[in-house]
Amino acid sequence: MVQINDNYLKLQAGYLFPEISRRVREFQKENPQADIIKMGIGDVTLPLTPTVIRAFHEGVVEMSKAETFKGYGPEQGYGFLREAIAKSEYQSRGADIHADEIFISDGSKCDTGNILEIFGPDNIIAVQDPVYPVYVDTIVMAGRTGGYQPNGHFEGLIYMPCTAENDFIPEIPKTAVDIVFLCYPNNPTGTTASKQELKKWVDYARRNNTIILFDAAYEAYIADSDIPHTIYEIDGAKEVAIEFRSLSKTAGFTGTRCAYTIIPKDLVASASDGNKKSLHSLWFRRHTTKFNGVSYPVQKAAAAIFTPEGKEEVKTSIGYYMNNAKTLRENLTELGFQVFGGKNAPYVWVNSGRGIKSWDLFDKLLNEAHVVGTPGSGFGPSGEGYFRFSSFATHENVLKSIERMKSLKW
Ligand SMILES: *Cc1c(COP(=O)(O)O)cnc(C)c1O
Secondary structure, three states, X not given: OOOOOOHHHHOOOOOHHHHHHHHHHHHHHHOOOOOOEEOOOOOOOOOOOHHHHHHHHHHHHHHOOOOOOOOOOOXXXXXXXXXXXXXXXXXXXXXXXXXXXXXXXXXHHHHHHHHHHHOOOOOOEEEEEOOOHHHHHHHHHOOOOOOEOOOOOEOOXXXXXXXXXXXXXXXXOOOOOOEEEEEOOOOOOOOOOOHHHXXXXXXXXXXXXXXXXXXXXXXXXXXXXXXXXXXXHOOOHHHOEEEEEEHHHHHOOOOOOOEEEEOOOOOEEEOOOOOEEEHHHHHHHHHHHHOOOOOHHHHHHHHHOOOHHHHHHHHHHHHHHHHHHHHHHHHHHHOOOEEEEOOOOOEEEEEOOOXXXXXXXXXXXXXXXXXXXXXXXXXXXXXXXXXXXXXXXXXXXXXXXXXXXXXXXX
């Protein structure tokens, strides 16, 4: 009999978003008139901007003519896009990253999961708790953990609690960890790490030969000038960090698909014989073997984001979401919630301040206000008691949801 990958059986049945959908569906069935406002899943709502659409069209037209038609492109992405990213996102911030250290892909979700392939199976891995569920699930699928334990942890994986008590920045591990996933601005908490905080992590990684997998999917939402936009703004990070960026939340590419991963050429790790090997070379081999590139029109569209007009348009879209976040922050605070995040990230992370558990708050808001958010406990045990609101909604709906929440008995 063919054997399956038993590691998949350890997964907690993808319980978070399917469970939210199930409860919403059930409620809708019993209350067909209810106008449900969804602020749960992290998906953008504004369309692609005019400059991006224009470039996208041009790319499509080029594909229609023999003289400009493109077949397979370079697996790691077209030079024009990688050059634009290196200049606009890194060199302009004093980070010494070059086009040949950038890999274009169809998403950071895939990249943050796939990257584990280039690392040995016995590495000790640490994740933030609460955390973007993709990291944990892909670690489990790859057989790098034991089973799920009653405390909500997978055996063998290190969980670093991020709560109000530590400003949502995990404590530096007391022991040596090989691989650390860090996400800033953070999903789900919407909080950020300052330069000093990130420097502590880079220094730790340098002392312990740790690799930091830095997910900066929400970099474009940073408004405060003292928050680093890339980990490579920190001295020495090029020797210890891989950075993931995505155009999904930056420019509304969730349905268009384009992201990029930076693997500096200085980055090395040990082979089993003790020899140091370049992680860039390994990922290059992996990427060119298992991936055949992002479509040409999409890369054309992506490059338009880094033009002056493109940047202005992206800023406007992000401004719209961040105005929602501000409205949520102010009003939820008025309602007596403890409110975090939402200043440099599209997520507002709240604690009811009344000792209500995450799923109980979910049910209360769904049943009484017809508002859907995400229970914090779904992102990890340290998320219990918290709740995530996404600001990717229309402003009208944000206002409506607040009005409804204010009319509830708390
Ligand atoms: C949305 C998101 C991504 C982006 O995923 P894509 O596959 O590029 O759409 C990556 N990391 C985090 C934490 C996210 O929330």
